[in-house]
Amino acid sequence: MTSIRRARRSQLSVPGSSEKMLAKAAGSQADHVFCDLEDAVAPSVKVEARQKIVHALNSLDWGRKTRCVRINDVSTEWCHGDIIEIVEGAGRNLDTIMLTKPYGAADVLFLDRMLTQLEKKLGLERRIGIEVLIEEVQALQNVEEIATCSDRMECLVFGMGDYSGSQGIDTKSIGSDSDYPGDLFHYARWRITMAARAAKIDAIDGPYADFGDEEGYRREAVRARCLGMVGKWAIHPSQIAPALDVFSPSNAEIANARKQEEAYRAAEARGLGAAQVDGVMIDVAVLRLTRNVLDRAELYGM
Template identity: 45%
Template structure:
């Protein structure tokens, strides 16, 4: 283990993250009754320029009047390059009380972007005497952001999660796709002609694999949560499951839901199964026994169990505990 100790961010369930356009107050009310772990009220892409001011007022009203229960509540502000961002921050923090948990910063490109928001948020919090410090969610959705992802992930003690914004990332990198996530039929390879002959097979690939894997490494190195972003085809539940599963395998803790129908999918896919939890508990029990016997490693069902296995098991058991406590 490195001598450098990475302090983990605040532990939160982040299996599903529901996007809600703040311009529609009825949608905000419905989100409060949803099963989403995290709800983010969107002042950015989902709100037309002429509706920005009213959407901001809707957020303030919702924070003061709606009971969001135990779920984490976030606010996606407008970008630093817009004339709306500072008022998003100042008005909502000053007028919205203590209920808001997180601020989601879109299109983060550099360390300085996070630093600037940290300074502004700190000044507003200090000015009004806010008791609960706000955390940050950061969306990596540009080539610049991906190039600086390590510095961004570690830019503030407020940072809690990194998110992959696939649509804007595709536009930024000029990728040949118009889908919001999902596979591309052109992204694949043929088996070798010299070996396969006339019966060459075409193997589809995941064109977003590098981006998500890179984001996961940066997030985990900084002690924060990696979260996969949107999947645009709300009619394709199987496609959503496939994208979420590959994100989970790579280390993501959850995925966005851009429609309420995707919440249940995300919650199920990022919840450890009963078999996984039972296996993890058996590992921890076996290692406790080994410790009493002075052993550093044991075998369980024919497989080596060591310190690394304990850490993996503890993660699963802790996730199961969080889910149970959330009800």
């Protein structure tokens, strides 16, 4: 869908109502920061939080971070104003908008068309991307059409908290002491990741509420990575480092991948379809896995 590649190993959530936290987020090590206008902001201060975010986007040094704003969903009285005030105020310093609680493609297209109108009105030369939270059962049912409905789409995020409420999941089944014999969120993660990969966009895992439990956070991040997700939310700065670690290839993995690719290319130049490296057969199928490692290393500057 989109040719834009962004690092999203760690997506840091920061309340748009806190100037202090916005400044700390800009100086953090996260790849991606989303300034929140939704759950982290009380209804009474949602409107004033917009201008705090605009000021932060325009005045702070964000480095190479992806600058994102999470807006309220299309069924609320705030969504329309969120889009207009943020884009009119800081559209030139905004990379993506994250849409919450869509039910289908129509909700995403509402945002897409508003962005198109605003970009024309303001003369913005750089298009603003869209990230979407899959956090309703209807959204999971429609995830394939959501993933492909707009050429602005850059990633799908699994919002397991609201999703649990939407599906009526027994809260006793969530966590390390689950009554469920396996990963309760496996199917949702798998389906979201498949839809994202088919659309050539990113799949991101959502929050882990106990920010004091690094072991639990890492466990969930590894599960997401194994399925092909490329990052995870951080709801606290302490979760940034574990996410960067889990979703980055190690130096040993990068060195081995380069060795395998060099061997395969040398064999290919001799008219051969495979090579052997340390007792492992490297053919074109293995090369695709190797390239995944090297592409990520390049994206992360490793």
